[in-house]
Every structure is written in structure tokens, then in C-alpha cells.
């Protein structure tokens with residue numbers, strides 16, 4: 001049995017282009033016994049990375065607040081570690097990712113859990129996973145100089161060891177959404193299970 005972790009990042013809840021297309025990605029790759037874990041980062045907003053989590057991870061803090069911060073981070077890390085495939089639904093917000101997704105990234109980037117330090121620099125620990133990232137945008141094309149979302153997400157996923165990343169673009173959502181969705185569906189149609 002394989003597990004897919006779906007992360008929904010946009011605030012358009014429950015209707016959104018990225019959620020819809022992420023579901024289509026999942027339908028394209030799932031098998032009958034695939035377990036789907038959905039974490040909606042808008043509904044369950046991760047905490048801002050703060051001093052309690054910093055203390056808990058760096059100095060083995062033991063106060064109730066530090067233990068609670070560590071438990072939240074551990075939950076999100078455990079979910080990611082358990083997934084074979086990660087599907088991220090992320091609209092472009094102000095040329096980058098939604099803050100909800102940045103909160104999640106700050107929770108899961110954990111030395112010793114998702115990456116480690118070596119003589120040759122940091123090493124990602126989550127190898128062997130695939131990621132699909134659905135990014136919708138009003139007008140900024142992915143790969144253009146104003147797209148800070150797709151290179152950033154590839155970098156972060158690569159940092160934790162997830163090198164197999166497929167970006168699905170739903171562009172032109174402000175001007176020609178039907179065409180944007182059609183082009184995204186063509187990209188989804190090329191996904192191999």
C-alpha cells in the first residue's frame with residue numbers, strides 16, 4: 001500500500017483550481033489500495049515557527065510550550081515521512097507561495113528528521129519520494145522572472161531529499177481560465193503512475 005499526502009495551501013476554500021487539479025493528479029496516480037492523507041493548511045493552519053520550537057529542536061527544551069511546539073512539528077514531519085508521494089496545491093500569491101505553505105515548510109525542515117548536516121553540506125533524508133506541485137496563477141507564467149514559487153518549492157523539496165518533482169501549471173487564470181485548466185489537464189495526462 002502506498003500513501004499520498006495532499007497539501008492544500010490556497011485560502012480559496014473549499015473551491016479552488018489548485019485543489020481540483022491536485023485531486024485530478026491523485027486520481028491519475030492512485031491505485032485501489034492507496035491511502036490518501038489530506039492536510040488542508042488553510043483549515044489547519046500550522047503555527048508560526050517560533051522560539052519554543054527553536055528551543056525544543058536545538059537545546060532539547062522541556063517546557064510545556066516547547067514540548068507542544070515539538071509535538072506539532074513532529075506530527076507534520078511524521079506525515080511527510082510516511083508519504084510515498086506528496087501532492088501540493090499552491091496558488092501563486094504575490095509572486096511566491098501562500099504563507100500557509102511557508103508555515104508548513106518551516107515546521108518540516110528539521111535537522112535530523114528531514115535533512116542532516118554532512119562534511120559536504122546538508123543532505124536530504126527523504127529520498128525515494130515523488131512530489132507533484134500544482135501551481136495556479138492569475139497571469140504570471142511559471143518560469144518567468146516573477147515566479148518565485150516553482151524554483152523555491154523545487155529547492156525546498158530537494159533540500160529534504162525529494163528530487164523527483166513535477167510541476168503542473170494552471171496559468172492565465174485571470175484572463176483565460178478554461179485554457180489554463182485545459183493545459184494543466186494535458187500535463188496531468190502525461191503523468192505516469
Ligand SMILES: Cc1cc2nc3c(=O)[nH]c(=O)nc-3n(C[C@H](O)[C@H](O)[C@H](O)COP(=O)(O)O)c2cc1C
Pocket residue numbers: 010011012015016017018019090091092093094095096136137138139140141173174
Ligand atoms: C492574495 C493573492 C495573491 C495573488 N498573487 C498573484 C500573483 O502574484 N501573480 C499571479 O499571477 N496571480 C496571483 N494571484 C492569482 C491566483 O494565483 C489565481 O487566482 C489562482 O488561480 C488561485 O488559485 P486557487 O483557485 O487554487 O486559489 C493571487 C491571488 C490572491 C488571492
